[in-house]
Amino acid sequence: MSSGKVQQWRKCGTLVVLFLFQVQIFGFNVDNRPATDVCSTHTILPGPKGDEGEKGDQGEIGKHGKVGPKGPKGNKGTVGDSGDQGMIGKIGPIGGKGDKGVKGLSGVSGGKGKAGTVCDCGRYRKVVGQLDINVARLKTSMKFVKNVIAGIRETDEKFYYIVQEEKSYKEAVTHCRIRGGMLAMPKDEAANALIADYISKSGLFRVFIGVNDLEKEGQFMYADNTPLQNYSNWKEGEPKDGSVHEDCVEMLSTGEWNDSECHLAIYFVCEFKKRK
Numbered sequence: 545m546s547s548g549k550v551q552q553w554r555k556c557g558t559l560v561v562l563f564l565f566q567v568q569i570f571g572f573n574v575d576n577r578p579a580t581d582v583c584s585t586h587t588i589l590p591g592p593k594g595d596e597g598e599k600g601d602q603g604e605i606g607k608h609g610k611v612g613p614k615g616p617k618g619n620k621g622t623v624g625d626s627g628d629q630g631m632i633g634k635i636g637p638i639g640g641k642g643d644k645g646v647k648g649l650s651g652v653s654g655g656k657g658k659a660g661t662v663c664d665c666g667r668y669r670k671v672v673g674q675l676d677i678n679v680a681r682l683k684t685s686m687k688f689v690k691n692v693i694a695g696i697r698e699t700d701e702k703f704y705y706i707v708q709e710e711k712s713y714k715e716a717v718t719h720c721r722i723r724g725g726m727l728a729m730p731k732d733e734a735a736n737a738l739i740a741d742y743i744s745k746s747g748l749f750r751v752f753i754g755v756n757d758l759e760k761e762g763q764f765m766y767a768d769n770t771p772l773q774n775y776s777n778w779k780e781g782e783p784k785d786g787s788v789h790e791d792c793v794e795m796l797s798t799g800e801w802n803d804s805e806c807h808l809a810i811y812f813v814c815e816f817k818k819r820k
């Protein structure tokens with residue numbers, strides 16, 4: 545056979561096999577189908593069924609299957625053991641601003657400054673004004689101290705001080721008491737003479753002393769509620785109580801005592817015990 549013929553047979557065979565394949569798949573009746581033009585001279589029928597082939601090698605592992613449907617919800621778990629203590633948390637945020645504090649005490653006055661240079665003093669006027677107020681206050685405070693230093697008298701046991709402010713007897717008692725003393729109570733000639741000299745040297749005529757008969761008329765007592773003992777220095781004709789009540793006692797610049805009206809406002813003399 546020539547090579548061309550062989551080619552033709554092979555071609556034909558392939559077509560026949562294809563044809564038969566089609567017949568098997570689609571169930572066509574071979575007889576109803578005309579043989580191909582190429583193979584018209586030789587009709588090839590299928591042979592008997594061959595022996596069963598050997599078992600093939602195991603195939604390769606297949607691909608992953610599709611993701612399956614979601615499973616049913618599981619049962620609630622049991623409570624587990626308590627865990628260890630957690631770690632310390634983070635530092636918290638910075639707190640809010642605190643309330644304004646209470647105003648502090650005023651400081652000690654500073655020393656005297658150096659003389660200033662010439663300036664536009666408008667801006668210092670306020671400061672100077674405040675200084676004036678402070679100085680005025682200091683002057684008031686110093687007045688009592690200055691008067692005490694200037695006018696004080698003393699014995700071994702006491703200081704005496706004439707307060708040159710007009711006060712009623714009761715106001716005078718209070719005034720001396722809040723300064724730690726008493727309205728003066730001359731209990732002997734020495735003390736009485738000292739106070740008398742103090743009055744006259746101060747250019748005064750009369751001051752309240754700590755003697756009265758407010759409790760019981762005619763029964764004079766010292767301001768410390770002790771009775772007069774074996775000393776008094778009444779002016780001649782006194783005490784006489786008069787038409788108006790004269791239950792308080794003033795000392796005249798002579799050192800003599802005179803009962804007088806308690807509500808009159810006159811100067812007075814305080815005494816302060818020395819500390820032993």
Ligand SMILES: *[C@@H]1O[C@H](CO)[C@@H](O)[C@H](O)[C@H]1NC(C)=O
Pocket residue numbers: 731732773774775
């Ligand atoms: C009263 O007088 C007596 C005798 O003169 C004297 O001893 C006594 O100390 C006096 N009392 C007072 C409180 O001065």
Ligand SMILES: *[C@@H]1O[C@H](CO)[C@@H](O)[C@H](O)[C@H]1NC(C)=O
Pocket residue numbers: 779790796802803804805
């Ligand atoms: C004694 O006190 C009375 C009443 O205040 C007064 O009228 C009289 O002038 C006083 N006596 C003397 C000597 O000051």
